[in-house]
Amino acid sequence: GFSRAMVKTMSMAAKVPHFYYLEEVFCNAMVKLKALFQKENADTNIKHTYLPFLIKSLSVALSKYPILNSTFNEEVNELVYK
Structure with missing residues (x-):
């Protein structure tokens, strides 16, 4: 059941x-x-945030170093790049 699946995932x-x-x-x-x-x-109701800066910097970093966003496929013993 649910508990078994949770234990397997953990x-x-x-x-x-x-x-x-x-x-x-x-x-x-x-x-x-x-x-x-x-x-x-001009519109004081719009508040700028740091989120666009963060998203841009992370997307540039992940483009340069795709291994940081990879996963490991244990069945075939290889990295899967996303």
Whole structure:
């Protein structure tokens, strides 16, 4: 049943090594750019966020290093790039 499937999934996840990465980034220029966008925006109801900057930087990084978004197919013993 459900419990058996959950145990199987958790057991499989325990076999796969996880990857963590930490980097300190100085975002002073991005903070200024966001403030400039907000200041020049005629509609005060629209609030600019950092999300577009994050999405763009992650998409560039994943394009350059696709292995960071890969999975491991245990049946054929190979990496699957997404």
